[in-house]
Amino acid sequence: xxxxxxxxxxxxxTSGRVLLLSLALLxxxxxxxxxSQTQDAAAPAIPVKTVQPGPVTRQxxxxxxVTIVRDRESGVSFRVGGVxxxxxxxxxxxxxxxxxxxxxxxxxYASSRARAEKDVNKLQNAARRNEELVKAGAVSxxxxxxxxxxxxxxxxxxxxxxxxxxxxxxxxxxxGVVLSRDAEVGETVAPGQRVVRIADLASPLIAKASVPVQVxxxxxxxxxxxxxxxxxxxxxxIRTVGALSDPKTATVTIDLTVPVQRGSEAATAxxxxxxxxxxxxxxxxxxxxxxxxxxxxALLESKGGEGSVYVLDTRNSVAHRTAVKVLGFExxxxxxxxxxxxxxxxxxxxxxxSEGQKVQEIRP
Numbered sequence: 001x002x003x004x005x006x007x008x009x010x011x012x013x014t015s016g017r018v019l020l021l022s023l024a025l026l027x028x029x030x031x032x033x034x035x036s037q038t039q040d041a042a043a044p045a046i047p048v049k050t051v052q053p054g055p056v057t058r059q060x061x062x063x064x065x066v067t068i069v070r071d072r073e074s075g076v077s078f079r080v081g082g083v084x085x086x087x088x089x090x091x092x093x094x095x096x097x098x099x100x101x102x103x104x105x106x107x108x109y110a111s112s113r114a115r116a117e118k119d120v121n122k123l124q125n126a127a128r129r130n131e132e133l134v135k136a137g138a139v140s141x142x143x144x145x146x147x148x149x150x151x152x153x154x155x156x157x158x159x160x161x162x163x164x165x166x167x168x169x170x171x172x173x174x175x176g177v178v179l180s181r182d183a184e185v186g187e188t189v190a191p192g193q194r195v196v197r198i199a200d201l202a203s204p205l206i207a208k209a210s211v212p213v214q215v216x217x218x219x220x221x222x223x224x225x226x227x228x229x230x231x232x233x234x235x236x237x238i239r240t241v242g243a244l245s246d247p248k249t250a251t252v253t254i255d256l257t258v259p260v261q262r263g264s265e266a267a268t269a270x271x272x273x274x275x276x277x278x279x280x281x282x283x284x285x286x287x288x289x290x291x292x293x294x295x296x297x298a299l300l301e302s303k304g305g306e307g308s309v310y311v312l313d314t315r316n317s318v319a320h321r322t323a324v325k326v327l328g329f330e331x332x333x334x335x336x337x338x339x340x341x342x343x344x345x346x347x348x349x350x351x352x353x354s355e356g357q358k359v360q361e362i363r364p
Contacts, residue, residue: 053292053294053336084187123150126151177199208253239257
């Protein structure tokens with residue numbers, strides 16, 4: 001005879017086993033999580049070095065290149081074109097004011113002047129005859145007036161021809177020294193083409209420098225500077241600060257005057273075009289913007305002017321990833337914006353850190 005097994009008690013027993021198994025699994029998971037947290041808490045912090053971003057400043061030791069020129073330099077050229085017939089000066093030669101520099105072949109201009117003189121003589125004779133003929137009634141007043149008008153035009157043409165003929169000779173505009181000879185005898189030159197360049201030695205020496213706009217803002221007329229040419233140094237003063245910035249270089253032209261000092265002819269003997277350098281008497285550490293400077297190893301990434309760095313949370317000794325704007329290089333440092341003052345940025349070891357990770361600051 002078959003035995004009857006109750007179904008309900010079996011189901012209860014089965015449910016009890018499932019419940020016990022679930023409780024056991026949950027307890028094991030909690031134990032593993034607790035162990036993991038204990039291990040994480042016990043994990044050593046990553047050693048890192050930090051740096052505080054520095055402000056963007058300009059220092060008085062900053063040096064800029066200059067070119068030494070005379071304040072009064074002139075490029076001498078013919079007002080008319082032609083073939084150079086005489087050019088008897090060389091670079092470095094002294095010239096006096098009004099001294100003949102060069103001449104063109106004068107035949108074309110002499111011929112034009114001669115024709116203009118004949119036209120004037122002819123019309124002058126006609127004008128005198130007309131005066132007598134008008135009195136006799138043989139010539140009308142209108143004919144006489146037309147002759148007078150033609151004579152006035154001929155005289156103007158003669159003046160122009162004489163002016164052109166005189167322009168075939170160029171003279172030194174002032175006493176000085178020839179800086180360059182830019183043409184030769186027999187060469188055909190156009191009107192306005194430079195033949196020689198002359199510097200007035202009586203004019204002061206000017207040092208021309210191009211400085212960044214940030215530096216130019218702190219410079220004024222009369223500001224002192226130190227000019228360096230070779231092994232020599234001279235005191236210089238700012239004569240003018242340019243009002244226009246070069247859009248390509250973002251620089252402003254500064255003109256400095258080198259004073260003539262008694263007993264010292266070294267400064268006045270500097271040839272025009274000599275290169276040198278100038279250092280301005282600026283205040284040390286003058287802040288130029290709210291941007292900051294960082295060493296390149298502090299930057300984690302950079303794309304399209306955007307980047308990020310790790311900033312140290314000094315209270316909890318953890319690292320937080322912070323977005324910054326990358327503005328370019330300033331010497332060997334990176335210029336950035338977007339950080340608060342006084343923060344510490346991770347440098348060495350930053351590549352091994354993740355967001356919120358515990359770090360240990362290595363002090364020098």
